Amino acid sequence: MKINKKEVNKLIGNVLKEDKASADITSNYFVDKNQQAKATIFSKEKLIISGINFVLALFKKSCNNIKILSQLKDGSEIKKNTKILVFEGNANQILSAERSGLNLLQHLSGISTLTAQYCKKIKNGKTILLDTRKTTPGLRKFEKYATFIGGAQNHRLDLSQNYMIKDNHLLLNNEIYSKISKMKNKQKEIIFECDNLFQVKKAINLKIKHILLDNMNIKTIKKAKEIIGKKAKIEISGGINLKNITKILKIGVDFISVGAITQSAPAANINLDLEKK
Numbered sequence: 001m002k003i004n005k006k007e008v009n010k011l012i013g014n015v016l017k018e019d020k021a022s023a024d025i026t027s028n029y030f031v032d033k034n035q036q037a038k039a040t041i042f043s044k045e046k047l048i049i050s051g052i053n054f055v056l057a058l059f060k061k062s063c064n065n066i067k068i069l070s071q072l073k074d075g076s077e078i079k080k081n082t083k084i085l086v087f088e089g090n091a092n093q094i095l096s097a098e099r100s101g102l103n104l105l106q107h108l109s110g111i112s113t114l115t116a117q118y119c120k121k122i123k124n125g126k127t128i129l130l131d132t133r134k135t136t137p138g139l140r141k142f143e144k145y146a147t148f149i150g151g152a153q154n155h156r157l158d159l160s161q162n163y164m165i166k167d168n169h170l171l172l173n174n175e176i177y178s179k180i181s182k183m184k185n186k187q188k189e190i191i192f193e194c195d196n197l198f199q200v201k202k203a204i205n206l207k208i209k210h211i212l213l214d215n216m217n218i219k220t221i222k223k224a225k226e227i228i229g230k231k232a233k234i235e236i237s238g239g240i241n242l243k244n245i246t247k248i249l250k251i252g253v254d255f256i257s258v259g260a261i262t263q264s265a266p267a268a269n270i271n272l273d274l275e276k277k
Contacts, residue, residue, distance in 0.1 A: 127252075
């Protein structure tokens, strides 16, 4: 997952605008405009860093001139009380961007840290962890970047990438199976979500090559795998967590998609300390 400079600038511009960083009445009144400071961003827990370059870009935009003293790379697995980013600059400007920078770094690092925990569960198998579109509006690409840093493989970014037939599509179109069989343009992959074994059999008959088994129990997943065999890739989704993922891995599937890695990841515990220069 790559994010270009234009996308980064758009995000940090919106973030700083949201917090009115340029109108920080407290810092502007109580801190001398020429005061310099050394800022140290550090971990308060064990985590996987993600988003450091975005945060650095944010501080560079908010501060006229900053001097980078040390910086870790995204994907670094660090312990508690590890220095992530150390820089010097105008104290007033650093304070005005502090919360925005920390919010972004905590959020993305929380996602990469949780993703890494799932990846450690499956590291010895052939199953691939996928992310989903269960993301924060406006932050999808950055959150998917964080899952990638944590070790997951990025699933489709948006609705234009690949066909994905879900239960609501089946509900709204009684002729959907017939329509699939008549499709002429099959350059994009078709992912077919199945809630039951009848749908699995229909997907196999239609020669679908990627079948998603949604919210099935272990017994039904095993039966579905017997039906599918090697005729299609199998993806499992729905209700998967760090406690039950091992049971699914024992069945042997190609992919496991987990919305929780973006939807429910807790913010990483990261702080910023200032030292007067």
